[in-house]
């Protein structure tokens with residue numbers, strides 16, 4: 205659909221079909237009513253003195269509205285399909301070449317391990333930027349075996365990559381429900397109310413302690429915030445690639461969290477120090493001194509140990525819950 | 537010479553971001569000049585000088601800093617050109633939300649931070665709404681989802697801009713921002729250029745130094761609230 209046709213229909217129709225236009229205009233301090241005039245006529249009859257007071261010119265408003273509508277329409281069109289992501293090695297911090305060409309496909313989980321400061325976050329940033337030899341590592345990223353269109357870099361509508369970062373703080377003065385609604389609205393999801401309810405429900409399942417939709421985001425605990433963000437990413441994000449920077453350090457069910465994220469056919473890269481998460485990956489990239497030093501495929505023996513590790517983890521979890529419940533640990 | 541105007545609310549991270557960009561440009565062995573505009577005082581010039589770049593500082597004192605900017609920027613550009621700068625960057629603090637230093641055909645950057653509140657993008661005028669690149673800082677302090685919500689509020693008031701997230705302290709994102717600076721407008725002079733948006737006309741008796749309160753002292757361009 206072209207945006208131009210919507211300038212000529214009666215506002216009553218246009219605003220019904222594209223309710224975000226009203227919000228757009230109100231962000232410039234303008235009001236609009238669902239009348240029989242068209243958007244075109246509405247714009248033409250705006251008082252230039254009023255616009256001058258609001259700090260925008262008529263041409264600029266028109267251009268911004270065009271850009272805004274183009275973005276909104278793009279959100280509604282389907283994403284290009286990502287069938288593969290290829291990382292072509294660059295160089296490490298000492299300039300030594302990184303002899304590597306690695307292709308990842310949807311459904312794969314790749315873990316990134318390495319000491320602090322080794323360059324794990326940098327590798328994730330290279331992927332997010334779809335680097336073309338233009339970052340300190342000199343790496344190149346291909347999508348579907350090709351140098352992708354640079355639109356991937358700046359598109360907010362068709363983001364290639366969704367990130368789940370280490371920081372889970374909030375400063376906005378909104379309740380959990382309002383926050384998720386605002387996020388959902390910015391993504392223009394279909395059935396927002398249903399999705400919001402799903403996210404809150406999933407988040408409560410992941411978090412140890414339940415929270416109500418009215419809880420201000422600023423008073424969620426670390427575990428609750430993390431659970432909310434993971435549910436939000438799993439349910440709202442359409443990005444074909446997900447980058448996760450260390451989800452281990454808060455009180456959530458890690459396995460459930462990862463399962464929720466993996467369910468969608470995504471390529472997942474996860475920086476982690478957690479042995480269970482690391483073994484859940486199909487392979488591990490070992491980063492040293494800024495370069496990918498080694499690739500380890502998870503072996504059958506490791507998979508077997510994963511079961512043992514999970515048992516150990518459950519045991520610890522049970523002990524943790526007993527401590528929380530005020531019990532003693534004289535018999536374990 | 538590539539010239540960019542950088543503006544943004546006070547303490548949004550302008551200087552920090554510019555410093556990180558300077559570091560990335562210096563890796564590419566570029567000669568850089570910075571012009572710092574402020575109202576009352578600033579130490580930013582020292583922070584820039586420490587990086588070994590050329591610096592000019594202008595304090596507007598009793599004038600609106602953006603009005604002061606327009607009357608001085610042409611000679612600053614000439615200065616940068618004569619000194620062989622390959623990049624010239626102006627930093628000005630947006631103090632009145634209605635004025636903006638952005639110039640037509642000159643790459644315009646607005647720096648705003650994640651902590652400023654979801655309604656702030658709506659309240660900032662042409663400085664944000666007419667920028668080509670919007671840099672959002674202090675993303676390290678909030679969650680990814682909050683960054684996205686904030687960015688979507690910025691996008692709503694400036695849907696045509698490129699929005700970049702940069703950490704002013706660690707420099708994360710600065711390398712990427714620098715590659716956009718490499719495509720900035722290439723100029724020798726500002727002759728013939730125009731502002732993107734007119735600056736507000738004020739000139740009432742108070743602009744001219746009046747301090748007494750009361751109807752009889754109000755002359756010139758006066759506007760009254762409906763109460």
Ligand SMILES: Nc1ncnc2c1ncn2[C@@H]1O[C@H](COP(=O)(O)OP(=O)(O)OP(=O)(O)O)[C@@H](O)[C@H]1O
Pocket residue numbers: 295296297298318319320321322323324325326327340341493494495
């Ligand atoms: N190949 C490289 N060449 C040059 N600089 C690099 C390279 N790889 C990483 N760096 C730089 O090294 C620094 C540390 O990297 P990074 O933040 O990615 O580490 P990390 O592994 O995520 O650490 P942490 O575990 O503490 O989160 C960054 O400034 C990054 O840009």
Ligand SMILES: Nc1nc2c(ncn2[C@@H]2O[C@H](COP(=O)(O)OP(=O)(O)O)[C@@H](O)[C@H]2O)c(=O)[nH]1
Pocket residue numbers: 544545546547548549550551552553673674675676677702703704705
């Ligand atoms: N946490 C954090 N602090 C930042 C960031 N960018 C800038 N700051 C801090 O914000 C304050 C104001 O930054 P400054 O660059 O002087 O802002 P300016 O007034 O816009 O030039 C300083 O204390 C910076 O260290 C950022 O990305 N994250």
Ligand SMILES: [Mg+2]
Pocket residue numbers: 324325449
């Ligand atoms: Mg890291």
Ligand SMILES: [Mg+2]
Pocket residue numbers: 550551552580627
């Ligand atoms: Mg400053």
Ligand SMILES: [Zn+2]
Pocket residue numbers: 600601602603632634635735736
């Ligand atoms: Zn002003």
Ligand SMILES: [Zn+2]
Pocket residue numbers: 738739740741742743744
């Ligand atoms: Zn006045």
